[in-house]
Amino acid sequence: MRVKPRLFVLLLTTLPLAACGEKASHAPRAPFAVVTQTVEPQSFDSDITLTGTVRAQVQSELSFRISGRVIERNADVGQHVGADDILARLDPTEQEADLKAAQAGVAGAEATMRQADAAFERQKALLANGYATQAAYDLAERAQRTAAGSLEAAKAQQTAAEDALSYTYLRAGHPGVITARNIEVGQVAQAAQMAYTLAQDGPRDAVFSVYESAFTRKLSTPYIFLALVSDPSVKTKGRVREISPVVDTKTGTVQVKVQIDPDGPTLPLGAAVTGTGRLSLEDVFVLPWTALTAKDGKPALWVVDPADHSVHLRPVSVARYEKERIILDGGLKPGDSVVIDGGKFLREGQIVAPQPTERS
Numbered sequence: 001m002r003v004k005p006r007l008f009v010l011l012l013t014t015l016p017l018a019a020c021g022e023k024a025s026h027a028p029r030a031p032f033a034v035v036t037q038t039v040e041p042q043s044f045d046s047d048i049t050l051t052g053t054v055r056a057q058v059q060s061e062l063s064f065r066i067s068g069r070v071i072e073r074n075a076d077v078g079q080h081v082g083a084d085d086i087l088a089r090l091d092p093t094e095q096e097a098d099l100k101a102a103q104a105g106v107a108g109a110e111a112t113m114r115q116a117d118a119a120f121e122r123q124k125a126l127l128a129n130g131y132a133t134q135a136a137y138d139l140a141e142r143a144q145r146t147a148a149g150s151l152e153a154a155k156a157q158q159t160a161a162e163d164a165l166s167y168t169y170l171r172a173g174h175p176g177v178i179t180a181r182n183i184e185v186g187q188v189a190q191a192a193q194m195a196y197t198l199a200q201d202g203p204r205d206a207v208f209s210v211y212e213s214a215f216t217r218k219l220s221t222p223y224i225f226l227a228l229v230s231d232p233s234v235k236t237k238g239r240v241r242e243i244s245p246v247v248d249t250k251t252g253t254v255q256v257k258v259q260i261d262p263d264g265p266t267l268p269l270g271a272a273v274t275g276t277g278r279l280s281l282e283d284v285f286v287l288p289w290t291a292l293t294a295k296d297g298k299p300a301l302w303v304v305d306p307a308d309h310s311v312h313l314r315p316v317s318v319a320r321y322e323k324e325r326i327i328l329d330g331g332l333k334p335g336d337s338v339v340i341d342g343g344k345f346l347r348e349g350q351i352v353a354p355q356p357t358e359r360s
Helices: 005-025 093-129 134-166 212-216
Strands: 032-038 042-056 059-063 068-073 086-090 169-171 176-181 194-200 204-211 223-228 235-243 253-260 272-288 293-295 298-304 311-315 317-322 325-330 337-341 352-357
Touching: 032 298, 042 194, 042 253, 042 317, 086 194, 093 134, 204 212, 204 235, 204 272, 212 253, 223 253, 272 317, 272 337, 293 311, 337 352
Parallel strands: 032 352
Antiparallel strands: 032 337, 042 204, 042 272, 059 194, 068 086, 086 169, 176 194, 204 253, 223 235, 223 272, 235 253, 272 325, 293 298, 298 311, 298 337, 317 325
């Protein structure tokens, strides 16, 4: 069978092309160029700013010691009061009657005491002269002791009645500012029912609600820098005085009290303030945010194997997200080469051409 010349020429020209296409399809791909960074542990400081309120270090809930009807109220919220100022008063009719009864009891006990003393002295003189028996003398002595005890009891009742009358007056006890009021004239106030809340003069705190994770890091400086929200130019500083041992179940935060520097400007009670603390992290890795990817829904990074330049996805622990960078506290080792740009085009085990960059 003869092959036509044109067909033969076509076969000769197509065979080399097919061979070239097969060879090209099996040609190895060039390594993918990525930007890498060698990581080393370092310390990292960051600022945390929260908003809180100014409170007195000592806040007292004032209440009457006895029950009664309120007939006078002399203080209101925001008023500054002195230690001996009368804030409110109860109807003293019952207590005045009890005091009069107690005073009458003391007067009667004193009269009985005088009679008992006179009888005892008489029996004592008679016994000395032989005109009284020992039994009569002992009886007079016992009567004197009984009268003395009755007088002491009457005086104690009088003192209690005087105290009860004084309890109809509610005094501040300490100088300070009234921050809450819970009574009105004509109201029947119960004993120990909160009538006023008094913020005592003296040291003041800035109180903040801090999320629990903040306590995993320590302050790099002992000071918290404070500023008024209404006027940020009013600034001062303070130290952490108290950290609540329990977490608020509603907010998931912990209450922190910062003692305000007494030598700084005065911050008014109830004012909103910002508190800024500098937190320190040790032995962390700082990388640009472009390095971060995910594996099974968790943070991960592409790490370059120095032996063959293959990349492998490694889970990491992120301590903090910053603007344009991430802070890692787990998952990496010193000297690891991490892909910081080009990671979105990679697959597990892919060979790359690293282009190192200096650590930021």
